[in-house]
Amino acid sequence: MPGAKNGNGRVQIRKTYKLYIAGEFVRSESGRAYRFDGSVNVPRGSRKDLRDAVRAARGAVSGWAARTAMNRGQILYRAAEMLDGRRAQFVELLGSGRGAHKEVDEAVEALVWYAGWTDKLAQVIGATNPVAGPYFNFTIPEPTGVVGVVAPGKPALAGLVRRVAPALCAGNAVVVLAPEATPLPALTLAEVLATSDLPAGVANVLSGYRKELLPWLASHMDVNAIDVAGCTPAEVIDIEKAAADNVKRVVKLAPNEMSPYLITAFMEMKTVWHPVGV
Amino acid sequence: MAIAKRQTTDLSRQTFDYAPAPESIDHIKIEPRYGLFIGGKMVTPHSKKRFPTINPATEQKLAEVVEADEVDVDHAVKAADKAFDSWSRMAPSRRARYIFRISRILQERARELAVVETMDGGKPIKESRDVDIPLAAAHFFYYGGWADKLEWAFPNRKPRPLGVAGQVIPWNFPLLMLAWKIAPALAAGNTVVLKPAETTPLSALLFADICMQAELPPGVVNIVTGGGKTGSLVVTHPAVKKVAFTGSTEVGKLIQRSLAGTGKRLTLELGGKAANIVFDDAPLDQAVEGIVNGIYFNQGHVCCAGSRLLVQESIAEPLLEKLKVRLGTLRLGDPLDKNTDIGAINSKAQLEKIQGLVESGIEEGAEIYQPECKLPERGYWFPPTLFTNVSQSYRIVREEIFGPVLSVLTFRTPAEAVEKANNTPYGLSAGVWTDKGSRILWMAEKMRAGVVWANTFNRFDPTSPFGGYKESGFGREGGRHGLLPYLELV
Numbered sequence A: 001m002p003g004a005k006n007g008n009g010r011v012q013i014r015k016t017y018k019l020y021i022a023g024e025f026v027r028s029e030s031g032r033a034y035r036f037d038g039s040v041n042v043p044r045g046s047r048k049d050l051r052d053a054v055r056a057a058r059g060a061v062s063g064w065a066a067r068t069a070m071n072r073g074q075i076l077y078r079a080a081e082m083l084d085g086r087r088a089q090f091v092e093l094l095g096s097g098r099g100a101h102k103e104v105d106e107a108v109e110a111l112v113w114y115a116g117w118t119d120k121l122a123q124v125i126g127a128t129n130p131v132a133g134p135y136f137n138f139t140i141p142e143p144t145g146v147v148g149v150v151a152p153g154k155p156a157l158a159g160l161v162r163r164v165a166p167a168l169c170a171g172n173a174v175v176v177l178a179p180e181a182t183p184l185p186a187l188t189l190a191e192v193l194a195t196s197d198l199p200a201g202v203a204n205v206l207s208g209y210r211k212e213l214l215p216w217l218a219s220h221m222d223v224n225a226i227d228v229a230g231c232t233p234a235e236v237i238d239i240e241k242a243a244a245d246n247v248k249r250v251v252k253l254a255p256n257e258m259s260p261y262l263i264t265a266f267m268e269m270k271t272v273w274h275p276v277g278v
Numbered sequence B: 001m002a003i004a005k006r007q008t009t010d011l012s013r014q015t016f017d018y019a020p021a022p023e024s025i026d027h028i029k030i031e032p033r034y035g036l037f038i039g040g041k042m043v044t045p046h047s048k049k050r051f052p053t054i055n056p057a058t059e060q061k062l063a064e065v066v067e068a069d070e071v072d073v074d075h076a077v078k079a080a081d082k083a084f085d086s087w088s089r090m091a092p093s094r095r096a097r098y099i100f101r102i103s104r105i106l107q108e109r110a111r112e113l114a115v116v117e118t119m120d121g122g123k124p125i126k127e128s129r130d131v132d133i134p135l136a137a138a139h140f141f142y143y144g145g146w147a148d149k150l151e152w153a154f155p156n157r158k159p160r161p162l163g164v165a166g167q168v169i170p171w172n173f174p175l176l177m178l179a180w181k182i183a184p185a186l187a188a189g190n191t192v193v194l195k196p197a198e199t200t201p202l203s204a205l206l207f208a209d210i211c212m213q214a215e216l217p218p219g220v221v222n223i224v225t226g227g228g229k230t231g232s233l234v235v236t237h238p239a240v241k242k243v244a245f246t247g248s249t250e251v252g253k254l255i256q257r258s259l260a261g262t263g264k265r266l267t268l269e270l271g272g273k274a275a276n277i278v279f280d281d282a283p284l285d286q287a288v289e290g291i292v293n294g295i296y297f298n299q300g301h302v303c304c305a306g307s308r309l310l311v312q313e314s315i316a317e318p319l320l321e322k323l324k325v326r327l328g329t330l331r332l333g334d335p336l337d338k339n340t341d342i343g344a345i346n347s348k349a350q351l352e353k354i355q356g357l358v359e360s361g362i363e364e365g366a367e368i369y370q371p372e373c374k375l376p377e378r379g380y381w382f383p384p385t386l387f388t389n390v391s392q393s394y395r396i397v398r399e400e401i402f403g404p405v406l407s408v409l410t411f412r413t414p415a416e417a418v419e420k421a422n423n424t425p426y427g428l429s430a431g432v433w434t435d436k437g438s439r440i441l442w443m444a445e446k447m448r449a450g451v452v453w454a455n456t457f458n459r460f461d462p463t464s465p466f467g468g469y470k471e472s473g474f475g476r477e478g479g480r481h482g483l484l485p486y487l488e489l490v
Helices: A046-067 A068-087 A087-093 A098-117 A121-125 A158-168 A184-194 A210-219 A233-246 A260-265 B003-014 B069-089 B092-106 B112-121 B125-146 B175-186 B203-212 B226-237 B248-257 B286-301 B313-328 B348-364 B414-421 B436-446 B480-486
Strands: A018-022 A024-026 A135-143 A146-150 A173-177 A201-208 A225-227 A249-252 A267-275 B036-038 B039-045 B050-055 B060-066 B158-162 B165-166 B193-195 B221-223 B240-246 B267-268 B273-280 B308-312 B367-369 B383-387 B405-411 B429-432 B451-454 B488-489
Touching: A018 A184, A024 A184, A046 A135, A046 A146, A046 A173, A046 A201, A046 A210, A046 B036, A068 A087, A068 A098, A068 A158, A068 A184, A087 A098, A098 B348, A121 A135, A121 A260, A146 A158, A146 A210, A146 B480, A158 A173, A158 A184, A158 A260, A158 A267, A173 A210, A184 A201, A210 B221, A233 A249, A233 B248, A260 A267, A267 B050, B003 B313, B036 B069, B036 B092, B050 B112, B060 B203, B069 B165, B069 B193, B069 B226, B092 B112, B092 B125, B092 B175, B092 B203, B112 B125, B112 B175, B112 B203, B125 B175, B125 B480, B158 B221, B165 B175, B175 B193, B175 B203, B175 B240, B175 B313, B193 B226, B226 B240, B226 B248, B240 B248, B240 B414, B240 B480, B248 B267, B248 B429, B273 B286, B273 B414, B286 B313, B286 B405, B286 B429, B308 B313, B308 B414, B313 B383, B313 B405, B348 B367, B348 B405, B383 B451, B414 B436, B429 B436, B436 B451, B480 B488
Parallel strands: A146 A173, A146 A225, A173 A201, A225 A249, A267 B451, B165 B193, B165 B240, B193 B221, B240 B267, B273 B308, B273 B429, B308 B405, B383 B405, B429 B451
Antiparallel strands: A018 A024, A018 A201, A135 A267, B036 B039, B036 B221, B050 B060, B158 B488, B367 B383
């Protein structure tokens, strides 16, 4: 039971795990909790918590998207710093072995890697287009908007960071569903994001029962895309059906994907025309 | 002075009628009945059901086409699947040559295609002649060049074709939409089963003839005609690996839902309700032309049409005055006449939809303006229409009308313009008219739309990616980006 060990007769201060919505650490509005491993209480987020998270994300996304690419890179880099600084805590959460250290390394590396992509993506993926007429025409990538991220249960930290980082790198706001059976790395990552100068609402993390949250995330009319990296094939079918309600983008790239193509999976291409003349 | 004044008055009384200038149709050969294009030849269908395709300007039957059934679609997909092996392995430079050939034949037969397009769909000949057909040929030429350069398109990845692409296209730009679908699919090494729209199958059937003339290997392109049922059979066929659809958001959602769990790749190019935003410093005469082109081009049967005019309050009056005068000069009538600006509405069903929405606008309290405009007695027609005194909640402001109907809203600040422009579930296109460079770029940034036309509207080019945000769909057509939906990046 992480964070609960007593040493030298000291009664340790335990942490109450909370949801992360609109930049605040809150209990579920439902007042419910669940014990994924029989000991720690974790908030059992509700449909209303999900609604609040989506609303917060929608409110935050235009400001985040309008930040300069460099600023977004700096903030993602700071998230890497914050994560690395809490290495001991995450290693403990991940089971303390060599694998745990490696996983924290991978998560830090993913944040640093995507931090560096923010101000290079448009040059690699965007274009000026030589149209057959007197027009200047260019195509730039822009964030899709609000992205739901269904994090894989394994690896609980690195798997999550590898999906959240590209979505944030692109300038989206995210609503993350923590894995039901391994929620602590995701809930603790929220503490990293909260101290990285990420504007409130840009990242939101919910724990709870998958079946109580996933259908609403998939069908929510104000969610633009959903990453199903952590979903079972059966869940993906239901998500794809629900996603059609608002023509949601369903991102299905492999869970271990690390590439600018994953960033652009969370993006739209915008093409702008203007006449050329005197 | 007095003489000059009298002369001006006389001039204003004169009418400048255009003499009829009909495009010749004597070189056009339309078969009375068509089969299906499967495995490189026109075949007798399994389906016994046929339906007429009519000229919406005259209501005359042009030909009978097949309503392809499950067996026909299965034949077509099997032919495409069979052809995929050799087509995808063919030396890319050879594949390129076939696509270039198609492009050249489209140019050679451009007039024939333009006339058929206009007869079958009702659009003015000057549009099919100057826009649809040249752009379709250009599209094939552009993607022909990509076929042997794919490894340069996506850094650090190996591109692989997907297999059989099932493609369903709309009736507003029949041949152009066919080109948008088939050209990138073939360049990437896929084979195709395409279903043209129910009301405009003829240019696709002519295209089948062009494939034969180009000696395209059998089965690489297959064309099945029919309605929604046939389309649904194409996209849900288990051997179809990739689905591309252009059409209404309503049908797009049905398709997205029907493909859940199949693993098929999907791109959707759906409806729109574009804002065309005019600031007080815009050159008004140019803006008026842009507004007219934005909503009355192709009778407003354009998914990216500028159907909501947002005009800055201070210039609303003079702009509307100019716009109304300009509407009075639009010539509606015989689509085959080279002077016609507004042709026939594509079908009776579409006309009824437009009429219904226009009635809803009047009922909800909008003020309607239509120039004096004599409609031909036969055929399906709707005069250029604009609504003022509208609220954002009106159906005519929220719903895609897909007809020559413009709703006019006003705004005071750029922020208000952005708010109103983006207040729609659609996100296909937007227009901005202003002389201020920094404002153009600021507005372009704020528009949640896949294409932004600044001081222009409704421009298209094969090199220019096109597609929507939000409920206007996903995926891009055109440019390097248009290859991606047809490739797997390994």
